[in-house]
Amino acid sequence: MTQAAGAGRPSIGAGRLAHRLSRARHLALEAGRDALLVGVGADLRYLSGYAPPPLERLTMLVVPAHGRPSLVVPRLEAMAARAIPVVEAETVAVVPWDETDDPFALVAGLVERGAPDGARPPSAVAVSDRLWATFVLHLQEALPTARFSLLSDVLRGERIVKDPDEVDLLRAAAHAADRALEQVAHGRLIGRTEADVSREVRDRLVAEGHDEASFAIVASGPNSASPHHEPADRVIRAGEPIVLDIGGSLGGYGSDITRTLWVTGGEPSRGPDPDFLALYGVLRDAQAAATREVRPGVPAEHIDAVAREIITAAGYGGAFIHRTGHGIGLEEHEDPYLVAGNATPLRAGMAFSIEPGIYLDGRYGARIEDIVVCGEDGPIVLDAVTRDLLVVHG
Amino acid sequence: MTQAAGAGRPSIGAGRLAHRLSRARHLALEAGRDALLVGVGADLRYLSGYAPPPLERLTMLVVPAHGRPSLVVPRLEAMAARAIPVVEAETVAVVPWDETDDPFALVAGLVERGAPDGARPPSAVAVSDRLWATFVLHLQEALPTARFSLLSDVLRGERIVKDPDEVDLLRAAAHAADRALEQVAHGRLIGRTEADVSREVRDRLVAEGHDEASFAIVASGPNSASPHHEPADRVIRAGEPIVLDIGGSLGGYGSDITRTLWVTGGEPSRGPDPDFLALYGVLRDAQAAATREVRPGVPAEHIDAVAREIITAAGYGGAFIHRTGHGIGLEEHEDPYLVAGNATPLRAGMAFSIEPGIYLDGRYGARIEDIVVCGEDGPIVLDAVTRDLLVVHG
Numbered sequence: 001m002t003q004a005a006g007a008g009r010p011s012i013g014a015g016r017l018a019h020r021l022s023r024a025r026h027l028a029l030e031a032g033r034d035a036l037l038v039g040v041g042a043d044l045r046y047l048s049g050y051a052p053p054p055l056e057r058l059t060m061l062v063v064p065a066h067g068r069p070s071l072v073v074p075r076l077e078a079m080a081a082r083a084i085p086v087v088e089a090e091t092v093a094v095v096p097w098d099e100t101d102d103p104f105a106l107v108a109g110l111v112e113r114g115a116p117d118g119a120r121p122p123s124a125v126a127v128s129d130r131l132w133a134t135f136v137l138h139l140q141e142a143l144p145t146a147r148f149s150l151l152s153d154v155l156r157g158e159r160i161v162k163d164p165d166e167v168d169l170l171r172a173a174a175h176a177a178d179r180a181l182e183q184v185a186h187g188r189l190i191g192r193t194e195a196d197v198s199r200e201v202r203d204r205l206v207a208e209g210h211d212e213a214s215f216a217i218v219a220s221g222p223n224s225a226s227p228h229h230e231p232a233d234r235v236i237r238a239g240e241p242i243v244l245d246i247g248g249s250l251g252g253y254g255s256d257i258t259r260t261l262w263v264t265g266g267e268p269s270r271g272p273d274p275d276f277l278a279l280y281g282v283l284r285d286a287q288a289a290a291t292r293e294v295r296p297g298v299p300a301e302h303i304d305a306v307a308r309e310i311i312t313a314a315g316y317g318g319a320f321i322h323r324t325g326h327g328i329g330l331e332e333h334e335d336p337y338l339v340a341g342n343a344t345p346l347r348a349g350m351a352f353s354i355e356p357g358i359y360l361d362g363r364y365g366a367r368i369e370d371i372v373v374c375g376e377d378g379p380i381v382l383d384a385v386t387r388d389l390l391v392v393h394g
Numbered sequence: 395m396t397q398a399a400g401a402g403r404p405s406i407g408a409g410r411l412a413h414r415l416s417r418a419r420h421l422a423l424e425a426g427r428d429a430l431l432v433g434v435g436a437d438l439r440y441l442s443g444y445a446p447p448p449l450e451r452l453t454m455l456v457v458p459a460h461g462r463p464s465l466v467v468p469r470l471e472a473m474a475a476r477a478i479p480v481v482e483a484e485t486v487a488v489v490p491w492d493e494t495d496d497p498f499a500l501v502a503g504l505v506e507r508g509a510p511d512g513a514r515p516p517s518a519v520a521v522s523d524r525l526w527a528t529f530v531l532h533l534q535e536a537l538p539t540a541r542f543s544l545l546s547d548v549l550r551g552e553r554i555v556k557d558p559d560e561v562d563l564l565r566a567a568a569h570a571a572d573r574a575l576e577q578v579a580h581g582r583l584i585g586r587t588e589a590d591v592s593r594e595v596r597d598r599l600v601a602e603g604h605d606e607a608s609f610a611i612v613a614s615g616p617n618s619a620s621p622h623h624e625p626a627d628r629v630i631r632a633g634e635p636i637v638l639d640i641g642g643s644l645g646g647y648g649s650d651i652t653r654t655l656w657v658t659g660g661e662p663s664r665g666p667d668p669d670f671l672a673l674y675g676v677l678r679d680a681q682a683a684a685t686r687e688v689r690p691g692v693p694a695e696h697i698d699a700v701a702r703e704i705i706t707a708a709g710y711g712g713a714f715i716h717r718t719g720h721g722i723g724l725e726e727h728e729d730p731y732l733v734a735g736n737a738t739p740l741r742a743g744m745a746f747s748i749e750p751g752i753y754l755d756g757r758y759g760a761r762i763e764d765i766v767v768c769g770e771d772g773p774i775v776l777d778a779v780t781r782d783l784l785v786v787h788g
Contacts, residue, residue, distance in 0.1 A: 052622065053609060056720075056727050076716040079620040079755065099717045100734050133525040134544055150528055199600070216448060226473035228446065257560070323493045326450075333450050338496050361473065394444040 005186030011251065012165060014085035017049050021069055021091060024155060025173055026085055029065040031154050033102030034122040034146065035111040036063040037139065039131040042330035043309065045252055047186060048092060052077060058103040061092070063220055064114020070095045072107055096147050104135075104142040115252050116337045121145040152335070160327065160335045161349040167373055168382075169253035170328065170351055173210065174371050174382035177247055177255035180204035181385055184246075189394040190238055190265050194218040194231035201246050214332055217245035217258075218351035224260070225365035227322055227357055238265025238394060241276065241364050243357075247332065254328045256353055257383045258369035272390060279316065279358050280389045281367050285309040285385065286356045287368040290324060290338075294354075294372055300342040307356040308340075316358045319365075325353040328371055351382075406559060408479035414748050415463055415485060418549060423459040427595050428516040428540065429505040430457040431533065433525040436724035437545055439646055440553055442486060444478050445736060447469060452497040455486070458508020465491045466501055498529075498536040515539040520548050542569065543744035546729070554721065555743040556728045560776075561767055563647035564722065564745055567604065568765050568776035571641055571649035575779055577638075579655050583788040584632055588612040588625035595640050604642030604649065608726055611639035611652075618654070619759035621716055621751055631661025632788060635670065635758050637751075640728065648722045650747055651777045652763030659786030665785060673710065673752050674760050674783045678748045680704040681762040681781065683714075684718060684732075688748075688766055688773035694736040695757055701750040702734075710752045713759075719747040736740055744768045 019379035024047055028036050038044050038061040040054040048061055048071065057074035059081075069092045073081045086092045095110070097103045111122050122143055127136060128151045138366060162170065183237040184201050201216035221240040229243075236242065240263060247256035260280065262272040272280070290307040304324040313319045323339035326332075328351050336344050336352060356367030368387050373380040418441055422430050423698045432438050432455040434448040442465065451468040454477075463486045467475045472490040480486045489504070491497045505516050516537055521530060529647055534542060556564065578595050595610035613623035615634040623637075630636065636655060641650035654674065656666040666674070684701040698718040705714045717733035720726075722745050730738050730746060749763030762781050768775040 052624070074716075076621040080622055080624060098715075127527045127531075129526060129528040131527040132523060133521045133527070133530045133542075134523040134546075136530050137521075137542060137544060148527075148531060150531060152528075203597075204721045227470040228474055230446070230474055321492075322468075 002134055008068070012049060012089070014049070014089050017047065017086050018089065018091045020047050020158070021063065021086070023158060024063055025065060025069070027154050027158070028063060028126070031126075033124050033126045033149070033154060034065055035114055036126050036154060037107065037111070037131070038063065038128045038151060039135060041128060041130045042334070043128040043155065043159075045330055048084065048086050049089060050081065051252065052080065055136070058097075058107070060103070060107055060135075062107055062110045063273070064111065067114045068093055070110050072097060072103060072110070080323045090201055104138040107139065108142040111146070123147065124149065126151045142224065156335055159329060161347055162329060162351050162373070163349065166253065166329065167349070167351065168252045170371060170373070171252050171382050173248070173250035173255035174257065175384070176208040176250060177205060177257045177384055178385045179208045181244060181246060181257055183258055184244065185259065185261050185390050185392060189236050189242065189263055189392070194220055194223070194234050198231035198237070201244070205246060205248040210250045211252075213246075213248040214254065215245070215247055217243065219243040219365075222362060222364060225359040225361050225363060227359060227365070227367065236263060236394065238263055238267060239270035241272070241366060243365065243367055245367065245369065252330050254330075254332045256328055256332065256369065256371060258355055258367045259384065259385055259387075259390055260366040260368065261390040261392050261394075263392055266393045272389065276364065276366070277389070279360070280388055282311060282314040282316060283358050283366050283368055284387060287354060287370075290354050290356065291370065291372055291381060294346060294374050296346055296348050296374060296376065298346050300336045300338050300344045300346060301340050303338045303354065304340055307354070311356060311358060319358045319360055320356060321359060322357065325355055327352045348374055348376045366383050396419050406443060407499050408443070408483050408485070410557075411441065412483065412485045414552070415457065415480070417552060418457050419459060419463070421548050421552070422457060422520070425520075426550060427518050427520045427543070427548060428459055430459065430520050430545055430548065431501065431505070432522045432526070432545060435522060436525045436728070437522040437549065437553075439724055442478065442480050443635055444475065445646065446474065449769060450528075452491075452501070454497070454501055454529075456501055456504045456508070456695070458505065461508045462487055464504050466491060466504070469493070483484050488545065498532040501533065502536040505540070517541065518543065520545045546565075550729055553723060555741055556723060556745050556767070557743065559781050560647065560723065561743070561745070563645045564765060564767070565776050567644035567647050567649035568651065569778070570602040570604055570644055571599065571651045572777055572779045573602045575638060575640060575651055575653055578638065579653065579784050579786060583630050583636065583657055583786070584659055586630055588614055588617070588628050588630065590780055591630070592625035595638070595716050599640060599642040605645045605646075607640075607642040608648065609639070609641055611637065611764060613637040613639075616756060619753040619755050619757060621753060621759070621761065630657060630788065632657055632661060633664035635666070635760060637759065637761055639761065639763065639765065646724050648724075648726045650722055650726065651779065652749055652761045652785055653779055653781075654760040654762065655784040655786050657786060658786045666783065670758065670760070673754070675779070676705060676708040676710060677750060677752050677760050677762055680779060681748060681764075684750065685766055685775060688740060688768050690740055690768060690770065692740050694730045694732050694738045694740060695734050697732045697748065698734055701748070705750060705752060713752045713754055714750060715720060716751065719749055721746045740768045740771045742768055
């Protein structure tokens with residue numbers, strides 16, 4: 001509780017942010033968007049370093065195709081906004097609004113003034129993908145001539161490739177999650193509820209250096225067949241599997257690791273049954289084979305296909321009910337998605353999960369997940385916990 | 395860490411949820427909406443009890459003006475969705491979609507089939523206020539004939555009044571936050587960073603019974619003049635104020651309390667200066683006077699005006715840079731807002747913060763905040779920590 005946050009951590013400097021902003025403006029112009037309208041969230045943090053909590057008062061970075069970006073903020077957050085490096089460097093201007101002002105009219109005015117030809121009404125804007133409907137609909141009203149599209153259409157190619165500092169942050173987050181997972185997997189489990197173990201996971205994620213815990217799935221026994229199981233009052237018993245899928249964020253960047261345990265209570269007769277061992281062996285092979293395929297130029301969907309082929313050939317095709325992975329960075333889930341239909345070629349610096357799973361409804365399931373960076377010559381696996389089945393006393 | 399969650403807590407049963415759903419359908423019809431489209435978040439929880447994490451795969455409750463509501467979920471969450479009481483009671487049907495399906499076309503189909511006159515194309519839908527832009531824009535494309543408006547326009551009058559179980563949850567949350575605040579205020583503070591104290595606050599919020607900590611503002615010295623200060627590396631010293639503004643959620647319902655301390659280090663010479671005492675006295679009066687005005691029929695903006703008048707008369711009007719309060723329930727901030735221009739009359743069961751503040755830029759500031767329920771005969775104040783200035787050793 002008294003450990004200092006951020007000590008020795010890589011961070012993203014004002015120069016890098018200014019470069020990202022100038023690149024975003026260039027891409028906006030190229031894509032024919034009069035402005036990029038960026039609400040609180042990962043895109044705002046990526047472009048400006050500013051990461052306030054998401055609240056009902058509009059905070060919006062307006063990046064016009066021409067001219068200086070503005071950060072529209074509620075008056076009571078102006079002091080915080082003025083302290084961020086890209087504002088101190090005057091790359092971005094702070095525009096505060098008062099409680100009784102109309103912030104949407106304010107944004108519309110900035111878009112109109114920053115459009116390539118200030119004389120004509122704005123024809124196209126891009127909004128950040130997770131901007132709330134309440135803001136989207138009000139902005140559509142305030143900018144009636146503009147076609148609205150998603151910021152990811154403009155910025156996807158930028159955020160999808162991580163620079164070395166970003167990879168360092170992803171690695172630090174992965175290692176912190178690895179430690180938390182090892183501690184929980186080798187601690188007491190039997191007789192505790194999933195919810196209780198889940199709370200322990202969250203505490204350990206933070207104790208190991210995360211800024212916050214984002215999720216802590218603890219799915220025991222039949223619940224292990226539900227990939228997004230919400231931990232609840234079920235008590236863990238000897239003789240069953242547990243899927244632990246945990247993650248948080250560190251310096252803004254996500255961790256996300258899944259391992260499957262089998263809890264014996266120290267009784268050999270309560271070890272994994274042959275069906276489970278067979279299932280797990282197939283899953284282990286599929287996860288390893290998919291990981292080996294990672295290199296620049298390979299289509300994202302190919303990684304999914306490799307895992308799926310092995311699982312399907314073993315007869316579990318219908319039990320692998322989700323894609324193989326998702327990108328990770330400032331968001332838990334982001335581009336690139338490793339899913340059928342996504343032909344995006346992998347590029348060096350892309351970071352994503354590889355996490356096939358097999359789920360036998362009503363019985364049990366298993367999943368193995370690592371975070372992997374696409375390196376110039378092949379996969380760089382950030383998580384280091386063994387991918388063998390963890391058969392523990394519990 | 396081993397405390398059981400939810401023991402003895404009031405909860406919202408399936409019968410109540412079914413009633414809310416039927417009421418929502420009735421209001422949709424009355425308001426001329428073909429369907430309500432409810433994404434993950436407070437509205438989904440309010441109407442169905444379902445509270446999955448917000449992710450990039452569409453989860454959406456479709457409440458058509460006619461016919462049974464459907465819960466559209468990604469296949470990998472179908473098992474979790476089928477376990478919720480309103481689905482078990484067959485009030486709501488689960489409609490799973492696979493990774494390569496188009497969930498927006500699926501929703502559009504459900505809207506079309508559930509419209510008052512299945513023959514004509516949908517003309518109006520309401521989307522939940524915090525639905526992400528990526529979902530809003532895709533739904534606008536999938537439902538090109540429909541006018542989009544906000545769900546709060548339809549449902550505001552429902553969620554804004556809390557039933558007795560909801561008030562019990564708000565009270566339990568408030569008391570848990572009170573305990574966490576008292577513990578931190580009377581513990582060691584001097585020599586620690588704001589970020590470190592903030593982490594302690596979060597731990598204590600959870601230890602006292604919250605499901606999760608939502609925020610933990612620790613604003614010391616000059617930072618106390620920034621209402622939404624982000625706790626960072628500043629070290630707390632003797633002879634300065636600290637604003638603690640903390641909250642979490644318990645059974646889905648929020649807590650939110652602010653108290654201002656003055657840290658002396660045990661040295662009388664480092665007590666609050668006369669200016670601060672004067673400022674605090676005005677603030678204390680304003681907060682108490684505003685609270686006393688709470689009763690059914692009083693316009694929301696009147697509560698703001700009462701606090702503002704007292705602060706302005708004392709010469710601090712320009713230093714009270716935010717509204718007096720916000721509603722609270724399944725969201726940290728929701729209707730009713732106590733702000734100039736909001737003439738909504740208070741009703742019994744409304745719950746909101748009353749939190750005036752005075753901020754002297756570059757010097758220091760103070761804020762006092764309670765959660766208050768409008769009772770039949772006057773205010774019911776849920777927080778019980780003294781509102782006097784907390785002059786502590788630190």
